[in-house]
Amino acid sequence: MKPEQWAMVPPPPGACPECNTEHDPDDAHNVVSMHYHLGFKGRHGRWPTWEDAMAHCSPERQNAIRTALKALGLPNDPREARRERCKLTARAKALRL
Numbered sequence: 001m002k003p004e005q006w007a008m009v010p011p012p013p014g015a016c017p018e019c020n021t022e023h024d025p026d027d028a029h030n031v032v033s034m035h036y037h038l039g040f041k042g043r044h045g046r047w048p049t050w051e052d053a054m055a056h057c058s059p060e061r062q063n064a065i066r067t068a069l070k071a072l073g074l075p076n077d078p079r080e081a082r083r084e085r086c087k088l089t090a091r092a093k094a095l096r097l
């Protein structure tokens with residue numbers, strides 16, 4: 001491996017290959033996961049947002065997530081989301097996102 005190259009450790013069995021987090025397939029990817037951020041940035045050239053993390057979800061699930069995010073005042077900007085990681089995780093767990 002060249003010095004400027006890097007590789008991520010594969011997710012453990014049962015974890016989502018996109019975000020390295022165990023979640024239902026119709027739930028959003030873990031938007032504050034470093035694994036998700038780096039993988040998304042490598043593929044798309046930009047950081048992911050909540051909209052990206054829930055793009056694969058059903059329309060009903062997406063609406064539920066948007067409603068919860070709005071009610072909590074959570075940022076869609078992933079850089080801000082990462083700074084707020086601890087608070088976001090606690091709030092999301094409380095709402096079972």
Ligand SMILES: [Zn+2]
Nearest residue numbers: 016018019029
């Ligand atoms: Zn995921």
